[in-house]
Amino acid sequence: MAEREEGFGISTASPSTALPVATEVASDGGYTAGPVLVATDVVVSYGGVHAVDRVSISVARGEIVGVIGPNGAGKSSFLGALGGQVKRSGGDISLLGKDISSMLPHQRARLGLARTFQTTSEFAKMTVFENLITSGEGNAGASLKEVVLHPRKTAQRERAMTDRAWEILQRFEMEHTVNLYGRELSGGQRRLVEIMRCLMRDPAVLLLDEPMVGVAPHLTGKLIEDLRAIRRDGLGIVIVEHALEVVRQLCDRVVVMAFGKVIAQGSFEEVVQDASVQAAYLS
């Protein structure tokens, strides 16, 4: 197993084992920082079955960590546990040094965790523009009290959200879709809207669940470029992906899961040559 003993720690170590601290520099981002997301011995159970069995991960700023594995390996459940959508049975998760293990999804989001979903999750009967401004970090609509009692402040926030939305639309060259409903977009555009929506929150960590599914081949390269550009902003990214070429091009490190456990980790080249990975996933 191609497990690294130093640097960003992803391991199936026992709870007493201290996690290594991330100190490296992202390969194309030139970003140096400590971990933004640390998960230790996370367990997710459905009935008596451990879908995720004591998986640990540490993600630094500007780092892209890929999670791969066969269907049913527990990748999406693990991502759900990080985001709070799936109830974890054990383990701890911290974001920017704060324990978020027991927090609800919206509380985690407000602390800087953003995510996309395995099936696209655009707000189908809202325009792309509405999708963005509803998701912004300063969305006043999250509070009825704010809207009713502080209309001036709400208007200011709306203006800030509007400016930010146009900025992001320009960055992703999606201005022409601004008045389209979410349901009117192509698969690739929906994926982009999901990612743009996350960026409206200026997150510290971005969790992407199979972002390339449904994306036309000619758009995949663009999405990879976009994700590389995002990482240069200093985000930590965890990406679950089946397209190995995408993982190879994008990820600094790769974690391979099978039967709920981490079976290998390291660089892409290291893990694909690992015998256990070959047996469980690639053969």
Add this chain to the structure above:
Amino acid sequence: MSVWVFYISTLVIYFGVDLLAGIALNLQFGYAGVVNFGFIVFQAAGAYMAAVVVLGPSGGVASFQQYIFGSRLPFPLDLVAAAVAGAVVSLVIGLFSLRRMRRDYQAAVLLIVSLIALQVVSADVPLFNGSNGLTGVTWPLGQIVGVTATGAPVIYAAWTLAIAAIVFAAVYWLSKSPWGRSLRAMRDHEDAASAMGLNITSLRLQVFVIGGAIAGLSGGLLVEYIGAWSPGAWGYAETFVIFTAIFVGGVGNYRGVIVGVLLVPVIFLELPRFLPAVGYPGLIDSLQWVTIGLAWMLCLLFRPRGILPEKRMEVTKPAGVPGPAVVPSEGGA
């Protein structure tokens, strides 16, 4: 007063009351995606509360009707009490029925709550006089100006429309605010909305309580006009009348709600009530419900988004932002 004045005034009053109910249900279902199959319970709560705070202290078992909370509150506390009753009942029911569970389960729970509430109120006579219900309810504001609701139906119709207009304006403003937009995001994808920092449980409860308060107010207005209220007035089927109205008019579009309310509860249900009897007794009543069922099915088949669908909120690219211009399409969708 001519029969026609009474007839048309009564239709207008029903329109105002049902418009309030439609506004509340559209906010809950059309905007927030809460399938409130127990909606009529909150209107009933308001009606009962308005009745008991107008009727005066209960005479107990010796009286021909007995009830709780008997008092004689002056205007406008009667209607405030009705709205508060709707809100409080909504809060209590919402706290256990709106937890994180699938929408179809929520709808089933709310329908069951509606059935249970009807049985409890019918069986527990000391509560609101059981299945006989309450009678003799008067109009406190009318007493101040020296008229009765049925004696001056034009005034009561104007009063009802005025309240409906105020509530309509307030709810419309809220719905178009960032808060209303958050409700639509929750409606379209709960998990994604939550992952974008929206507190789904809190938003759902807020919209449930606001809708409950408006439903309570509509119940209060209705009972002060018709003067009586009993379990026969709030069967679960009444909820589906309001649902049909917003389906036919256009879910998520308040102008659609006006059209739907005018068509379904007013023209289909109330208008024939005052027409001469046709055929055997009960035929008109049965045909009314058949018409409502047909309206719902035809709408789902041929106009699933209603007569006036939800309007697209289009934007224009502001000056100063580089790149090609973005302008709204003709009229949106």
